Amino acid sequence: MNAVEVVGLRKTYGREGAAIAVDDVSFTIDERGALALIGESGSGKTTIARMLLGLERPTAGRILLEGSEVEPWRRAGRERRARARQVQIVFQDPYLSLNPRVTIREAIAAVLRLHGSSRAEAESRTIGLLDDVGLGAREGAALPGALSGGQRQRACIARALAVDPRLLILDEAVSALDVSVQAQILNLLNDLRAERTIAYLFITHNLAVVPYVTDTAVVLHRGRIVEQGRTREVLDEPHDDYTRQLIAAVPGERREDPE
Template identity: 50%
Template sequence: MSEAATGTATSILDVSDVSKSFPASKDLLGRVTARLQAVVQASLSIAPGETLGLVGESGSGKSTLGRLVMRLLDVDAGRIVLEGSDITEARGSELRAARRKMQIVFQDPQSSLDPNWLVRDIIAEPLRAYGVTRAEREAATERLLVDVGLEPTHGARYASEFSGGQRQRVAIARALALEPNLVVCDEPVSALDVSTQAQVLSLLESLRDRRGLAYLFIAHDLAVVHHISHRIAVMYLGRIVEVGPADEICRRPRHPYTEALLSAMPSPNPADRRQRILLTGEMPSPVNTPPGCRFQTRCTHAMDRCREIEPELVAFGDVEVACHLHDSGPILAGASVTVIPRK
């Protein structure tokens, strides 16, 4: 494993072989007869001040992994280490202390903000919960509003009075109230129009650079992820299939799934546009995953080995990829999958 998978002493977050499943069906006696495999042996690490983008189709397990990192869900297996402390099974005061160091921004600001509270109370709530005095809360709330591009007077209004982009700024301010070192951004711009997306992304980048924040940035749009991320992890049907530096992943994809995602990215330069790759069929059910490689039912490069043996992540320089094209068949050995003629 590379540093991207195992983490280092300087990592703010290390996730090692984390898995999570949910009951999918039960018999008449209430016994679980099938389970949905949402996340399977996922490993990643994030350094201070770094943005790791997590990308994949809907249903790939991205948001579940984000909630596992936040300990909003308990893991079935694996370890989560935050700033050197194992929080996998943290409870009570230990988990409460960890939550000061990490916060989350959800996809839909309208549903994540209480419509009956004033904005200043929404932002100050984490501070109140951790015993910060009223005077300190008021001062901090005004600073946070300014930091996210709003006016101090906006604190006296309700969230419903703001646009979608402004509401997301309020959600970001709330996430920063306790001065965390890690922020999980779960599809934070997907509910916004394109121009507002750019503004919020610019804000997130500015806050990261000024505060030294680390982000786990979850999205389904690879163009958005590439814009903000230092490294990218590609997830498919619960498994991470490729991870590496953002520019390297987008220039030379090693996995056919990454190649397909990249082909959908718009480009203003005609010379940079890729041939569109349309994946046939739906993503298989996470309740009944195919044998071997999980992507083999939609991959035009699939071989017999792909239908029998599930590939493991293998490192090629700074990039890791889980694909048999690098050890069987064409034996790409870390080269871009784009060199293979398409069927």
């Protein structure tokens, strides 16, 4: 079964849909698959993510999660929590994603309690989640400001995994990190996908990191798909001029997979 199936997705804004943000986009992500959504700012990547999260209503098209068609949230509470258990997102800036006055352990435990765990269960599971992302008791007891950027992003990933989602959206999740830290987070993501039943939608404009963590790729330009296929094939044998321009803009040669 596919984790995600997007069919003919379209989103317009303004009077009579004059502004087209997403135009006839279709793709699937396998149950443990990882798809790169590639494009410059304004290409429609974030709009697609917001529709998957239920924050935007598609103008046309369908979104299916684990085979069931989904609708935007119609009210807070139960529907919102149900969608959150299916889809989570990790943003570019981990510091802005975390409450600076709440410890990492408390931030993760709060999510678990919101979704029905007892205080004791939340404490126990929080320890396990921190361990899953390579953080220990010291980092768990710290405020976000006391951690490095890579540690904060690990904490954000742990918090997103707390509800055991089937889809994790990674919205430029490594672009604010140093290259060496990027490699560590990408390796972590690969390890987590191997251990869990989870799929990734990896949103990025940086083609240099795409081969490390994704199986398939979609290139967007002005809301439309211009290239789609296996990641290596899209990057090594692009058919569209826009994709070639993106590849040419990557500084230096693409590196080998991180160790």
